[in-house]
Amino acid sequence: MIVLWAVLGxxxxxxxxxxxxxxxxxxxxxVALMTLPLVAYALRTSQRSSMVVGCASGxxxxxxxxxxxxxxxxxxxxxxxxxxxxxxxxxxxxxxxGRFASxxxxxxxxxxxxxxxxxxxxxxxxxxxxxxxxxRAVAGGLLTAAVLAIVSKFGTSRRATRQKNRKA
Amino acid sequence: MAAVSSARANALxxxxxxxxxxxxxxxxxxxxxxxxxxxxxxxxxxxxxxxPERTVxxxxxxxxxxxxxxxxxxxxxxxxxxxxTRLSGELERTRELxxxxxRLRRLLGMHEDLAPKSIGASVVTARLAGQSRxxxxxxGATDGVRPDMAVVAWGGAVGRVVSVEKGFARVRLLSDPxxxxxxxIARSRAEGMIVGRGGEPMEMIYVPKYADVVxxxxxxxxxxxxxxxRGFGLGRVTVVGEPxxxxxxxxxxxxxxxxxxxxxxxxxxxxxxxLLAPEEPEARP
Numbered sequence: 001m002i003v004l005w006a007v008l009g010x011x012x013x014x015x016x017x018x019x020x021x022x023x024x025x026x027x028x029x030x031v032a033l034m035t036l037p038l039v040a041y042a043l044r045t046s047q048r049s050s051m052v053v054g055c056a057s058g059x060x061x062x063x064x065x066x067x068x069x070x071x072x073x074x075x076x077x078x079x080x081x082x083x084x085x086x087x088x089x090x091x092x093x094x095x096x097x098g099r100f101a102s103x104x105x106x107x108x109x110x111x112x113x114x115x116x117x118x119x120x121x122x123x124x125x126x127x128x129x130x131x132x133x134x135x136r137a138v139a140g141g142l143l144t145a146a147v148l149a150i151v152s153k154f155g156t157s158r159r160a161t162r163q164k165n166r167k168a
Numbered sequence: 169m170a171a172v173s174s175a176r177a178n179a180l181x182x183x184x185x186x187x188x189x190x191x192x193x194x195x196x197x198x199x200x201x202x203x204x205x206x207x208x209x210x211x212x213x214x215x216x217x218x219x220p221e222r223t224v225x226x227x228x229x230x231x232x233x234x235x236x237x238x239x240x241x242x243x244x245x246x247x248x249x250x251x252x253t254r255l256s257g258e259l260e261r262t263r264e265l266x267x268x269x270x271r272l273r274r275l276l277g278m279h280e281d282l283a284p285k286s287i288g289a290s291v292v293t294a295r296l297a298g299q300s301r302x303x304x305x306x307x308g309a310t311d312g313v314r315p316d317m318a319v320v321a322w323g324g325a326v327g328r329v330v331s332v333e334k335g336f337a338r339v340r341l342l343s344d345p346x347x348x349x350x351x352x353i354a355r356s357r358a359e360g361m362i363v364g365r366g367g368e369p370m371e372m373i374y375v376p377k378y379a380d381v382v383x384x385x386x387x388x389x390x391x392x393x394x395x396x397x398r399g400f401g402l403g404r405v406t407v408v409g410e411p412x413x414x415x416x417x418x419x420x421x422x423x424x425x426x427x428x429x430x431x432x433x434x435x436x437x438x439x440x441x442x443l444l445a446p447e448e449p450e451a452r453p
Contacts (some may be wrong), residue, residue, distance in 0.1 A: 014214060014217045014218065015220070018221050018222075018225070018293040019221060019225050019293075021295055022225050022291070022292065022294070023225070023229075025303075026427045028297060029296050029297050047174075051182060055189075059206075060210060063211050065293070065295040065304070065338075067302045067330040067340050067344075068196065068197065069193050069196055070192060070206070071192035071193040071196060072193060075193070078182065111297075111299075115298075115299055117193075118299055118300075121194075124345045124363075126299060126345040126366030127365075127368070
C-alpha cells in the first residue's frame, strides 16, 4: 500500500510540476514540487523509504527537465531523503512549524547541492542571490506545510471512515 | 542494536545509490548508452502521469486563450485601424529600401539569404531555475529535430536544442548560465558573445573597450556561432560597465521574455550562417 501511495504522490507531483512550468514558469525558480513526496515520507515514514522516494522523484525530474546531467536531481534528492529521514526519525516534525522548517531547508539545500554538483561536472553556475534564496525558502516552507496539512487531514478522515465502517 | 544496524544499512544504501547516480551522471555527460537506457525506462514509467497532465493542461490552456482572445480582439481592432494607416506610408518607404538593398547586395556580390527552413512547436513546460533554464517543446526526433538546432520566437532568439527524444525536445534558453551566442550591436556592428546569467540579465562579453556601445542599442545574432542565423534579436543594452582589461562588460534586457514563450520555431537549417565564398584570384596576364 505504501508503494502505491508513493507512486501516486510522485505522479501527482510530476504532473503539477509540469503544469506549473506551463502556466507560471516564473514560479519554478522558487518552488520545487518534486521535493514534496520526499519530505512527506521523511516526516511520516522511514529513512529508507524517503531515500527511495527522493531518488525516484529526482530521476523523473531529470528525465523531463534536466538538459544535460541525467541523475543530478536523483542524487540530490537521495541525499536529501537520507538527511531528512534521519532528522524526521529523531524529532517530531509532523506539525506546522516542523513541516515549514523541513520544506524551507530542503528547498535551500536542494539549490546548494545542485549548484555544487553542476560545478563538479564542469558546468558554469550563475551567482546565487540572497533575496531569491530567501523567497525560495519561505515559498518552499509554506507550500510544504500547506500540502502536508492537506495530506494529513485527508489521511485522518480516511482513517475515521474506515473505523466507522469497521464498527458498523 | 537493531536501530544501529538499520542506520548502517541506510548509510550503505545511500553510498550505493550515490555511487550509481554519479556513474549515471558521468555517463550522461559522455552520452553513454547506460544513461540513455535508464532515461528511457524512467520516461516510459512516467508516461501514465504525463499523458493526463498534457490533456488537462491543453484544455485549460484553450479556455484561458479563449477568454484572453475575446478581450484582446476588441482592443486589437482599434489598434489595427491606426496601424494600417501608418503602415501604408511605411510600405512605400520599405519598397524603396528593398530595391536599394537588392542593388547594394548585388554590388557587393553577397549571397541572398534564404528563409530558414523551420517547424513550429508549442512549449509543453518550462523550468526557469537559477542554474538551469530549459523549456520542453512538443517536437522531437520524429519531426526531424536534432541537437544544436536554433530555436526562435516572435521577436528574437530563444535558445538551442540540447537533447531530443522521440516526441519532444529539451531547449536550453539563452538565459541559462551554460548558454552562449554570438551577437553584434546592430548600430555600430561591434561584436561580442552573449552569455546567460540565470535569473539575472544576460551579459555581452568580449566587446572591445573602444567599441561604440550605448544604452538602448539593439543586439542581434551575428551568425558566427554556427547555430543562430544572423539577424535575430537578442536584447537591448541596459548597462555599459567600466572596461575591465581590454573588454567592456555589457548587460542586456532580453528581446524575448522567457516566461511568456508559448510557441517557437525550430530552425532545421541555419541557412543564414553561410559565409561569403572566397574571391576568385585574379588571372594574371
